[in-house]
Amino acid sequence: MSDEIETSQEVFEHLQHLLRTNEIAAFREEFLDHHIYDQSQFYLDFSDDERLELYNVLSPDELSEIFDSIDFDEVNIEPYLREISPEYLSAIFDQMSSDNAADILMTVNKRERRAIFTLMSPEKVTEIRNLMHYDEETAGSLMTTEFVAVVANQTVKSAMTVIKSIAEDAETIYYVYVLDTQKQLLGVISLRSLLISHDDVLISDLVNEHIIKVDVSEPQERVAKYFRDYDLLALPVVSHDNIMLGIVTVDDIIDVIDDEAQSDYSGLAGVNTDNLNQNPVQAAGKRLPWLIALLFLGMGTASLIDHFDSLVSQASVLAIFISLITGTAGNAGTQSLAVSIRRISVNDEENKSFISLILREIATGLVTGAVTGVTIFAVVSIWKGNIMLGLAVGVAMFCAITVANLAGSLIPVGMDRLGFDPAVASGPFISTMSDLTSVFIYFSIAGMFIRFFT
Amino acid sequence: MSDEIETSQEVFEHLQHLLRTNEIAAFREEFLDHHIYDQSQFYLDFSDDERLELYNVLSPDELSEIFDSIDFDEVNIEPYLREISPEYLSAIFDQMSSDNAADILMTVNKRERRAIFTLMSPEKVTEIRNLMHYDEETAGSLMTTEFVAVVANQTVKSAMTVIKSIAEDAETIYYVYVLDTQKQLLGVISLRSLLISHDDVLISDLVNEHIIKVDVSEPQERVAKYFRDYDLLALPVVSHDNIMLGIVTVDDIIDVIDDEAQSDYSGLAGVNTDNLNQNPVQAAGKRLPWLIALLFLGMGTASLIDHFDSLVSQASVLAIFISLITGTAGNAGTQSLAVSIRRISVNDEENKSFISLILREIATGLVTGAVTGVTIFAVVSIWKGNIMLGLAVGVAMFCAITVANLAGSLIPVGMDRLGFDPAVASGPFISTMSDLTSVFIYFSIAGMFIRFFT
Numbered sequence: 005m006s007d008e009i010e011t012s013q014e015v016f017e018h019l020q021h022l023l024r025t026n027e028i029a030a031f032r033e034e035f036l037d038h039h040i041y042d043q044s045q046f047y048l049d050f051s052d053d054e055r056l057e058l059y060n061v062l063s064p065d066e067l068s069e070i071f072d073s074i075d076f077d078e079v080n081i082e083p084y085l086r087e088i089s090p091e092y093l094s095a096i097f098d099q100m101s102s103d104n105a106a107d108i109l110m111t112v113n114k115r116e117r118r119a120i121f122t123l124m125s126p127e128k129v130t131e132i133r134n135l136m137h138y139d140e141e142t143a144g145s146l147m148t149t150e151f152v153a154v155v156a157n158q159t160v161k162s163a164m165t166v167i168k169s170i171a172e173d174a175e176t177i178y179y180v181y182v183l184d185t186q187k188q189l190l191g192v193i194s195l196r197s198l199l200i201s202h203d204d205v206l207i208s209d210l211v212n213e214h215i216i217k218v219d220v221s222e223p224q225e226r227v228a229k230y231f232r233d234y235d236l237l238a239l240p241v242v243s244h245d246n247i248m249l250g251i252v253t254v255d256d257i258i259d260v261i262d263d264e265a266q267s268d269y270s271g272l273a274g275v276n277t278d279n280l281n282q283n284p285v286q287a288a289g290k291r292l293p294w295l296i297a298l299l300f301l302g303m304g305t306a307s308l309i310d311h312f313d314s315l316v317s318q319a320s321v322l323a324i325f326i327s328l329i330t331g332t333a334g335n336a337g338t339q340s341l342a343v344s345i346r347r348i349s350v351n352d353e354e355n356k357s358f359i360s361l362i363l364r365e366i367a368t369g370l371v372t373g374a375v376t377g378v379t380i381f382a383v384v385s386i387w388k389g390n391i392m393l394g395l396a397v398g399v400a401m402f403c404a405i406t407v408a409n410l411a412g413s414l415i416p417v418g419m420d421r422l423g424f425d426p427a428v429a430s431g432p433f434i435s436t437m438s439d440l441t442s443v444f445i446y447f448s449i450a451g452m453f454i455r456f457f458t
Numbered sequence: 459m460s461d462e463i464e465t466s467q468e469v470f471e472h473l474q475h476l477l478r479t480n481e482i483a484a485f486r487e488e489f490l491d492h493h494i495y496d497q498s499q500f501y502l503d504f505s506d507d508e509r510l511e512l513y514n515v516l517s518p519d520e521l522s523e524i525f526d527s528i529d530f531d532e533v534n535i536e537p538y539l540r541e542i543s544p545e546y547l548s549a550i551f552d553q554m555s556s557d558n559a560a561d562i563l564m565t566v567n568k569r570e571r572r573a574i575f576t577l578m579s580p581e582k583v584t585e586i587r588n589l590m591h592y593d594e595e596t597a598g599s600l601m602t603t604e605f606v607a608v609v610a611n612q613t614v615k616s617a618m619t620v621i622k623s624i625a626e627d628a629e630t631i632y633y634v635y636v637l638d639t640q641k642q643l644l645g646v647i648s649l650r651s652l653l654i655s656h657d658d659v660l661i662s663d664l665v666n667e668h669i670i671k672v673d674v675s676e677p678q679e680r681v682a683k684y685f686r687d688y689d690l691l692a693l694p695v696v697s698h699d700n701i702m703l704g705i706v707t708v709d710d711i712i713d714v715i716d717d718e719a720q721s722d723y724s725g726l727a728g729v730n731t732d733n734l735n736q737n738p739v740q741a742a743g744k745r746l747p748w749l750i751a752l753l754f755l756g757m758g759t760a761s762l763i764d765h766f767d768s769l770v771s772q773a774s775v776l777a778i779f780i781s782l783i784t785g786t787a788g789n790a791g792t793q794s795l796a797v798s799i800r801r802i803s804v805n806d807e808e809n810k811s812f813i814s815l816i817l818r819e820i821a822t823g824l825v826t827g828a829v830t831g832v833t834i835f836a837v838v839s840i841w842k843g844n845i846m847l848g849l850a851v852g853v854a855m856f857c858a859i860t861v862a863n864l865a866g867s868l869i870p871v872g873m874d875r876l877g878f879d880p881a882v883a884s885g886p887f888i889s890t891m892s893d894l895t896s897v898f899i900y901f902s903i904a905g906m907f908i909r910f911f912t
Contacts, residue, residue: 295826309781323780324761338727346720371742431792436785
């Protein structure tokens, strides 16, 4: 690949040149010869003027494939839609996969959408309208309605004829779904097993009825888990009464897995890592809201320390261990947060009850806190030659870690149960929260011990 | 699916019952009727005795499919291998996909491996031996050698005959690769386009020569990126002289994407989130090494504060802002760490030079630090009615954030350039490191300002 990558800028400039000099045939030959993903990258990189020229040179059908392959989660579609004539645009949407068309049309305002719909084929509009009803991040919102279906009392030969006739339009032809006359899903046959069967075998003799399928309202994480576990290329989506509605294909699931991982990761760090090519002011603008919010939460910790000012005046040695205790408890809280968020996102039937989760995290916190507490007790006692000071710091560390562990684990679980996205409880948030409780614990315990070491 | 999930425990118990009461025919019928993934879950859940019985009831071929579907990254294979007879075991490996067989046999010690090899078919052993040579986490280590190849001067009809004859063994038949007589890769045809073409068309007229392919040594992240961008089901792997060696299939790539995301995430939190079902002592054992290591790093910060003890004795108000400054700088460092690690892992041709990366992060740190510094200056000045104290805290905050930002960004980039895994520089590590620099900055600046506010 490396050759191609090194020269891709030259290829692009050559394409620009052909467009500007109006060498239509040469442009079409070279442009359409590229993989559709590369075509879409060129399209996005062209200038406004070049794109206007492009619409003269390519058919709506050719543009529809480009639109199908652009990830509009990451690209703002608006400026592109506005420069295309309504007739051309509706022809594009007519040719696109209905799931992708629905995704784009969701972002367009109602009036414009209606204008586009009036120029499109009524069947396609109905399909797209139906898809737009499904909740975001469910199987319904991911599926496409272009799948291959046959009936059970067909022969392999007649099924193959059906498949060949719709092969060009279907999103995948490698799974063939068997439906009854009410469109209920009976089973699946792989194209592979059709190919190696005799022409006159009946579909009903080949069909695999132990089919993995999902309800249209199933959340996308669950759908992704089926793909991972069962190594699927496509998964049928059915209504509550088993009517086949569409299929989710593996390429869409790769994007879901990627997005989910990205959002867990971004959440943990308290920063959105979606767009990495921003200038410093944009980047700072993205990070500052969290930082400033946490700064004010941190002010709570500061006023708490202020409240204990008399203790620090009595024994300035106490100031030494503030950051050690808040830092270590914050680290422990972040660990348990990360484990807890993962546990929610792989959320499956093995998931234990709320109570058993709490008990297990309390136990983990107690063990972690005990080991860390004893360690710091030993270190401080020897370093400062003061066992009572060591004891105060050790006990405070033990309590602070146990509480931070519990908080790191319970906050996301609680948010999840209440219907919020647990990934919002980021690592920095948990550390800053735990600063507050750790300081309170530390000074309360130090207050009890202070007469032994001043 | 929910019905099936609720009853899966009953199904399992019924299977156990059939095994124990030796109802072989009934067991085989029910067991083999399940999806191969479910079969593998049952297999792993059976007791030792039940598995020994299973080897009598199932053929090595049937077991080989179960072995193919188990993710041995997450399951320790050893105890299973040890309970199976050498003859049966070598028959399993003979039937498995060579990539999965190679993955498992890599983990077996040399002597045992040789014993298994002597009982296997020599061709399969050669295939597996070849696969074992490729570096981990490269295209070579992911690929399988079971692909479908035809030559260019064949007709569609004769190609379809080839495909049907090897359909059962090939990992995927949906892409057909066109090779010359030296086994060099010329292009690809989808099964879809073969199906809709006439029998007597020549392969050379259909072949798509703009093929996406990877070199056998290409890292797996790059391979995953091709799958994501080009929506592939399989990707051919070639040697440096374009000899076709194998294919990587999309199901293996989903596991790669998952593992990569998991390891970035685990790194950021300083805890391995691979195994979520551990008892509290195991869980604590996994978290403690990091915590204790960071505790000792934190002791550095504590001794630094100790060093500045005279400042705290003079103005105990200084203690109030220690955790605010270390916490906020730690949060900023974690954000820039997360962005930096993401940037490395999507590492591609757009990647800027080292110098421009540094300059951009310095600029982002300056902007973030300035806004946060001004905010805290205002808050502290008003709260404590002391502008000079506010100034000291504000300037310290500005410097601490700039440094933390730079460190969070440079440490992983530097580690990557030196050949270490940047994900080891976890969030907790960066916050603890930045505690040290923040405290130093804070007290140094406070020392300069102290005569104005005591």
